[in-house]
Amino acid sequence: MTVNFAPGDLVHARGREWVALPSPKDGWLHLRPLSGSEGDATLLIPDLELTPPKPARFELPHDARPAVQATAELLSEALRLSLRRGAGPFRSAASLNFEPRSYQLVPLLMALRLETPRLLIADDVGIGKTIEAGLILREFMDRGEVEAFSVLCPPHLVEQWTRELKDRFGIDATTVTAASAARLERGLPISQSLFDAHRHTVVSLDYIKSEKRRDAFARACPGFVIVDEAHSCVGTHKGKQQRFALLRGLAQNMDRAMVMLTATPHSGDEDAFARLLSLIQPEFGSLNFEDEKYRERLSRHFVQRRRRDLTEDSWQEASAFPRHLTREEPYDLSPDHRAFHEAVLDYCFGVVEKAGSEQRERRLAFWGTLALMRCVGSSPAAALSALRNRAGLEEDRLEPQLYDEDGDDEDAVDVEPTPLEIEDSALADLIARADALTTTSDPKAERLKKILAPLVKEGACPVVFCRYIATAEHVGQILRSAFPKARVEVVTGLLTPDERRDRVTEMTEDPSRILVATDCLSEGINLQLLFDTVVHYDLSWNPTRHQQREGRVDRFGQPSPTVRSILMYSPDSAIDGAVLDVILRKAEAIRKATGVTVPLPDERGPVTDALMAAMLLKRQDRRQYDFLDTLTQGQREVEAMWRDAEENEKKSRSRFAQNALKPEHVTPEWDKTRDVIGDPTAAREFISRAMSRFDTPITRKGGLVHASMDSLPHILRERLAERGLKGTVRLAEKEPAPSGTALAGRAHPLVATLSESLLEAALEPDALPGLEIGRVGAWSTPAVKTVTTVVLARLRFKITVHARSGRLLLAEEAALIAVGPDGRTLSGQAVRDMLSTTASGDLTPAARDRQVQKARERLDSLMAGPIADHVRARAEELADDHGRVRSAIKGISRVSVDPVLPPDIIGLFVLIPGDV
Template sequence: MTTQFAPGDLVRARGREWVALPSPRDEWLHLRPLSGAEEDATLLFPDLELEPPQSARFELPADATPAVQATAALLAEALRLSLRRGAGPFRSAAQLNFEPRSYQLVPLLMALRQEVPRILIADDVGIGKTIEAGLILREFMDRGETDAFSVLCPPHLVEQWIRELKDRFGIDATAVTSASAARLERGLPISQSLFDAYRQTVVSLDYIKSEKRRDAFAKACPGFVIVDEAHACVGTHKGKQQRFALLKGLARDEERAIVMLTATPHSGDEDAFGRLLSLIHADFASMDFDDDRYRQRLARHFVQRRRRDLTDEEWQEASAFPTHLSKEEPYRLTPAHRDFHEAVLDYCFGVVETAGTGQRERRLAFWGTLALMRCVGSSPAAALSALRNRAGLEEERMEPQLYDDDGDEEDAVDVEPTPMEIGDAALADLIAQAEALTTAPDPKLDRLIKVMKPIVEDGGQPVVFCRYIATATEVGRALKKKFPKACVETVTGLLTPEERRDRVASMADETPRILVATDCLSEGINLQLLFDTVVHYDLSWNPTRHQQREGRVNRFGQPADTVRSVLMFSPDSAIDGAVLDVILRKAEAIQKATGVTVPLPDERGPVTDALMASMMLRRRSERQFDFFDALSEGTRELEAMWRDAEENEKRSRSRFAQNALKPHHVAPEWEKTRDIIGSPAAARDFIGAAMKRFDTPTDRKKGVVHAPLDGLPHVLRERLSDRGLKGTVRLAEAEPAPSGTTLAGRAHPLVATLSEALLETALEPDALPGLDVGRVGAWPTPAVAERMDVVLMRLRFKITVHGRQERLLLAEEASLVAVGPDGTATSGAPVRDMLLATASGDLAPVARDRQTDKARVRLEAHLDGAISDHVRARADELIEDHARVRAAAKGISRVSVEPVLPPDVIGLFVLLPGAS
């Protein structure tokens, strides 16, 4: 009969020792070598083995290699940094390659206090919603509560999610887009869907929302879903309706975890907000949130923090974000430019006047007027492109393009539109004026150059955002001419997403650098590591687009202390003035009052009317048009909408502000975990010590560690190459990591490879011949006043999650325990300090061996006494930690922890009193 093994048991099979891991099938054994890494694990079918697997015990061998203080300390750090299955309540901590801020742990704690997480994270742009969602996902994966997931996001965010999951969380996901789906499906059996074959995916919402794909996805959708830009999945737009139908179907499965992200949850539309909340629970669609009972219920699922909430005295996170300074730069039009603006405006109003009295005809004419005037205000080049563009836009795309909505056609976001018919002799006159202006001095461009000179001279790295391709092209050309020593690149929708990323990345080693971009870069590519200034060359007509532009630079991880933004406009321009008064000034006032940037009202008819009326009032011509009075009602309606938006936002803040979890609930739990598994600082110190041990020292320059890998042993170079590391690796010592570097966190491939190799060498000396990493030693040290036996151990625990589906997990933890002559045990940081203290001398080999032989005899008593007590006490402590973090809420799974005894003794070191 085959011996049964549980996770955490030691097994001897195929001539070596293994530790049993949770197995996907009862009759199989899932084993990891005791001295190997997670990726060395294998599945084994006991009945097919020549020698049946047997129970094993981990012993300190009699011929263990002697160690000195330096190698003993290195071994202790290698053990701590090599373990990936943490025992504490944050099991994911050992898998992270960054140090989360305390406020970013709040959504994770909220999720852990729910049986099935349903969370809406509505933090400000740039706070780190992707990180917060990734923390929840990684934690539930490491708890064994999910092994498959899908991230649903707009197409331009797919690659960003792929990179973030890989770089920060060590998760390899597959991108599913219109471009990749056919390739992924090629070769799959007819009975197997793409989502059956690929269980960890990042999916384009626009690819999956169609009815045919939606139904196929719903059948194979995993039990954990993240929805980014969730606000784009509710509303009246056809694409939003399709997305909502998809999510509503997924939400019907009450066992499915759903984490939604948005910086604009309300949008001034209570119905849309209710639909969004209904994805958490159907009841939330119609609840009265003025009632405290409903508010308290929602507060368990909804978190919304403004930046100002995190920089106050309570959270004290001001250092996490740069100071934001903004200013306006008005410029005057030349007489020729003003005449051109007036000529186009008069022509457009004439078209409107003859468009007929029907609402549809009049509205199309209004849109055409605003679209063309927007191009005129952007640049002569954009105006000329629009006037020459006779094709126009499809009717359903006119309004979203005009108001900078997040639409389905991301590749067309910066194309110059002409949704009106221009077919008479006036067209030739307008084109002639535009052509003349393209070769004349441009006051807007001249003002930009004047603005840019001090920025570049002071070492600033600016991004100039333009609305249209033609404008960006002209601006980029002019800046290259005026700043010949700077690296100037232009990125527009003419480039593929991959080309955009490559062009931005190519600027990393160049200074000074200037990026000219259209709004194809206002989402999807974070720019904070390369740029610190945003210039709005063209006004956006949607306040959230301005926020998105600035959010590419002004966000968590920005290394500069100050981020600047510059808003350019002309008081002589009827269109600039109208947009400022009707849209941007109103939104700015609400932002100052509430701390939240509100989007443009969903009902765009009054917005259009108000813009048209404002432009008419700003004309130099005294001619009046018969439709002016009809626009006044729209202007008054829009004013009421803005007032309602402000009141709704104020009411929302008082209703839904996250006040339940405070810093003192979050920070101590994380600090406790970090002390056990090792911090990023400990990882960086370990890299330096380990590389030195391999006779390949690192070099530190301006906060960046240069680690040359070519001098490492061949077997290590191969392992590192398999993990994508070659040549000289540049490691940042702290976040934000400069461009071209990665943060040297505990889960970095270099840290993982070195720690696993050193541990393997200590346990199996033949693994890396010539590298002496001993397991026993004795030396005098000023760190102790009496003899101390320091035992380095790998503790193993069986963690059982008692719920609807009981799960048994393996947890491992490094531990240092010092036992004094009286049998009293000390553990934790004090013992680590003892071991790290430099020895005051060396013992003769005979004296060293005598001390270690005596310590071996005492070890048996320690294992039966003080050490066993320590391990059991740690198990009890873990039960309390898990219960506290999950708050023992009703319905939440209970956790029990069983220690595996005896622990694995990795090292035994005798510290003797000795003068420094």
Template sequence: MTVNFTPGDLVRARGREWVALPSPQDGILALRPLSGSENDTVILDPKLEILPVEPARFNLPADAAATVQAKAALLADAMRLTLRRGAGPFRSAAQLAFEPRTYQLVPLLMALRLPVPRLLVADDVGIGKTIEAGLILRELMDRGEVDAFSVLCPPHLVDQWLGELKARFGIDAVAVTSGTASRLERSLPLAQTLFDAYPFTVVSLDYIKAEKRREGFARACPDFVIVDEAHACVGTHQGRQQRFELLSELARDPERRMVLLTATPHSGDEDAFARLLSLIEPSFASMDFDDARYRERLARHFVQRRRIDLISGDWDEDRAFPKHETTEFAYRLTEAHRRFQEAVLDYCFGIVSRAGSGQRERRLAFWGTLALMRCVGSSPAAALSALRNRMATESDRLEPQIYDEDSDDEDAVDLEPGTAFDADPELLALVKEAEALIGKPDPKLAALVDALTPLIKKGVNPVVFCRFLATAEHVRDGLRKAFPKLTIEAVTGVLTPDERRDRVADMATADDEKPVQRILVATDCLSEGINLQQLFDTVVHYDLSWNPTRHQQREGRVDRFGQPAELVRSIMMFSPDSAIDGAVLEVILRKAEEIRKATGVTVPLPEERGPVTDALMASMMLRRGVSRQLTLDLRLDDGAKVMETRWRDAAENEKKSRARFAQNAMKPQEVAPEWEKVRTLLGSPAEARLFVERAMARFGVPLETRKTLLLAHVDALDAGLRERLKEHDLTGSVRLATAEPAPSGTALLTRTHPLTATLAEALVEASLDPESLSGLGIGRVGAWPTAAVQQVTRIALLRLRFKLTVHARKERLLLAEEAALVAIQGGGIVAFGDTAREWLNTPATSDLAPVARDRFVAKAREDLPSLLGGPIADFVRSRAQELMQDHARLRAASGSASRVTVEAVLPPDVIGLFVLIPGEA
């Protein structure tokens, strides 16, 4: 006989009871053991089983062990914390290892309102775009709408994405890069693609954009795609064009869900913005931005918020971000250093004045000059490296290096460029002068020590950003001498991305009582890709970036969501004696700051860099006292005017874009109540902490409190628990944080933390299986006197199961579960939820004689069948109706057209039955 099972049904197979989950295909069963976790799920074909798969019931056994009040309360908490298929409208809530901020739920609601979610999430740096995209992904996975996905991102972000998906969302993905793809493909059958074998992938854009891979990926690509740094896919460079062609091909499939992430969607470039929008909907590329109907359509797909929007509006998100204090630190050059800089400038101006009259020849001379000047302004070590080296790359490649633009295929270049000039006595003299300065005290380095000394005394942990490798090593060595007790490391482009991550991670090691103070010296290879907020709280711009966006990126590594410090500092160093610093401040950085104050965001330099180059050259010449006539002869005088006009035009476009597309449709009051309701059902971080404290104490290994941290000495636990925890890399003394943001080296103690989940699963198993952890005495029945009630009250600990049917274009049947406590007096339910939990948690006033306990329990068991068929069944049905209304409210708030029906699976599982007796028995 063939029996059809649907999600939520109980079945007996292979000698034990299981819960049926949504089936992967007809005729196949997905089963999760009643006393196990999601990780214990099996897939089986009933026709191949030796014993038939049969319907089952979950009854309270006649020999269920008795327990005491404290253990009964612990079991109730464990039951709630083990469930991962929540019945509420936010299906993903039970899977998250963090508490999302209210504002981070807005993109999720926007995605839920769209039949095929396509979003451009353009929030500021550090607000949490990765979290927002992950929430959408996790929710759609838990709703059964997404079975496979790919995250496409620049290569330096691949590992960061893998870590975020695993740590925050419990998703194990694999990296697909030039270094991993061949190994992954080696063991696959010929007919199987890498993306068939590995449904969850994080893919390097630069690996997959190549023409030979692009077409194959477009065919095999999953129907849910996240694109990080999406603005880097719509430029005029060849690499960006390849990326755009790839994304355009993916976007042609109207059923493919896509979430594009960028902090700079517009940047004043209307054409690039239109191309980006075309990936969401082709018609968006050619419509009028001033058309109200167009903006209304686009607003359903586009969310863009500045940090100030979130801390000054209705969101109440002040503590989501630290306060940011920005200062400038001016220092004086010594006579020798000032003379050297001026000598290099004079030499460079001579090169420029002798350049040919052709536009290209003169521009190449300018680029070579500016490249050398950047090194001279950085440090004598960088200047010496540049003066000694001959040009190793094409002169045309100098421009992106000068303006701190990363190439499409590499991390930020921090090697000093070689000089493009022929060796002559004047150049050789400059080399000797630079060599002489290497052995002399460096006024810039001394100024850095002066700036850091008072901050180090306050306990800060700075990141010092340098432009060139030689400078970074020079600064690291100098700081080690100045602060010998601190941990000081340098991370530069000579390290591989893995080595950079490891070096930063190694700095987190600290003694629990006295954390080690640290300074990181880094080049711009770290300005994107590795989040530093857990270890550092201050950014020093040792070298001024010639790209204002780079300053924002540097600070964004530290000043971002999850920064535990309440104050983040940034310090910009410059010398008023330096014509180089003066020109950069005047031509680029001061104007960028004006634009930032006007628009609320940093607008990149105009793409055409010719006027910028002219303006910088003119400013340096005039600061050095070069004849104004030369600047006029070289037609440099117009550069500043042209650049400023184009930059202000870009800023105005950006300002208009912000005003047009500000996300005001979603209000926090529409989101927060539903999320709060889910938290109440699942257990908050505070409740997870209380459970872990009780459980560890019950296992004989109480948590140790260390200031703001908790230490869980898991090596002292039972051998079986130790093995389980070791699978999650939890050994020794585990450091736990009890509030966000979690300090470095700790993890927030939530319901999904492996320690919480493992303890909860172990306790539930101990109650259901007498042979599991038998020494704990976690029984399923009990009776005790308590001050919580005025008459005899039975409390039933129930596991409720519901079948959720989503009525959309493709109807889906899902399984949902909840833990519930109901309090029964006489023949009716008098309390449930928090009230019943409070009664169960009230300590017993005394012990009850075993014979009396057994009599109360026997009577409760005798009445249980009638209760299950009467008031408890009515309670479960009413809960199903309430859930249906919750789903309807959320879908109405998000504007979704789909509908959810909820059907109760009866009878519910009775996990525990406890009798509370008023006062003394």
């Protein structure tokens, strides 16, 4: 006779008790041990079992071991922290190893209120878009709505995404890049793609965008996709067109969930913005903002918050971000350096004159002039490298690199360009002068030393951003001599991404550290845990690149209350003055007016003309050139472009500011969930008590917990070693976790292993001998005024999502239910406080056993009455919570919650009034 089991039913099979989980296939049983973890779940086919599975009951055994107050509290917390299938509307909360800020839950709530999540998250740099996307992914995975996913991102972000998913969300993902794809595909059947074999992937956009690969990927693409740096997929150059073709193909399947992330959704290019919005829904590409219904529909899919929206408005999140202090630091050129600048500029203008009036030749000469002058302004070392390197750049790569655009070749962003064909005689003279300057005092570097000296003395840890490899190495050498007690490292594109990360990580133990880096680090590696100051040694020619540099340090999780950014420039330098006047100060004025850093206008021809004109007008030599009149027209066009950019940004803010969801809509729901499952504070306290239980006290030093695994019982050491925990483990007590540590959150492997093992030791003592945890007890306590029975129960619920394809989920929840003599019940924090109150005295074994026996005799009536009523009331409360979270949009799926009775009784304790 075959017995049909539903999720939540108890099953006896293979000599032990299990709880039935939703099964992936009819006729199969998906079972998890009652006393085990999610990782112990198994699939079995009943017809193939020697002894058929049968219904089981979970009862408190008559020979349950006795517990004292301390071990009863420990068992209660072990149960609470071990459960992963939460019953509340945020099922993912039990799987997170960090505490999200309330504002970071807004995109998650938006996603839950959509039939198929299609979101564009456009929050400022440093607010936490990766966290917001990860929360959505984890939640939908835990709801059973996502089995496979892909994160698509630029290549330099692949490793960061993989680490974030693992460390914060407990998700193991496979990296798919040009370097790893061949290895992953090796040995797979011809009919199977690597995306079939690896269900969770982080994929390099530049690897997957080619026509051959994107078609294959489109066929195997999972139903949930995250796209990072989405703005880099809608531009006009070839690489961005390929990326857009990839995403457009994926977006055509309207059942595919897509979460796109960008800090710069609207850069003044209406066509690019329309393409980006069309990836959410084709109709959004119309940009019909005059239509109120259009704006309302779009607002459900689009969230954009500036930092000041969170720090100044009702969110009151000022404590989540550091105070940002900015200042400019001018420096004077020496006569020799000024003369060299003028000599190079003279030569460049001569080349421009010789280029004639043909637009293409003159434009190339302009680019060459600006590129070479940029190297000259960076350092004599960069100028010398550019002059000696005659290979030059390909024409189609010259302009993007000049203006610091994201390109296909991220490892070439800091190479010195040589686009000009320089005559041999002039070249020899310029090389000789540049070479001579490399051996003399550099006024720019000297100014940097004076800037850093007081900061380093105060304990600041700066990152110095340079534009070129030669400049970074030159600056690094100077700073090593100037600050012998500090660790000075240089990171450039000459290092692989892994080498860059390792070099930064190696600085962790040095209290005084200075990092010199090129823009290969302006994206991809977060630096906020090690550094608190940014120095722009070289000006970036794209305002968003400045924002990206500062965003590595000034972001969510920065432990320092203050972050400094310092902009260096020379009033004597024609190129510095031109960039400041034409680009940076205009962008800064817009940022102050709108709160948003706007990118450089996409039309670069007028920008080039304006920069050339600005350099001409700043020269001491007022000689007239025949091309000056055409350049001044570019100046007027750029002024108009900046005005348009400011107006567009103001309109964008009024259109898209996400004001529909307020803190009062988010915070109470999250607080209720956290109260049930336990927050990071509860996890840290549990670690301390559990380790002390095994005579292995932890130590605290410098905000870190040091926990030794070596003194724990052998069976625990083995389980912890399987999760990579050996020797002494360092845990952070609060965010941010320093490099080389992890936050001691409820999902940390140490918390999970200890809680699961202690629960198993209580329920199956023979399975884990030596870990004695009792399940029944009685003691006197000042926490109660009448004899009170406390039941530690594991509640199970069936959650049904009534949608196009109904889903049945199993949810579990730990509950402490106190029952007084009159049958009234109490639960939640009040009962946890009762149980955690130190006993005023232990009863004799005989007295304890009498009290426990009385409670046992009363248990059946309690289970049929007050406790069953409590479980049913909790199911109704949960149904209301789910409905409130998901009901904002008409037609959204309905959720019902049914209790599984009777609940599992894990512990039974009697509290007797008694004074301390």
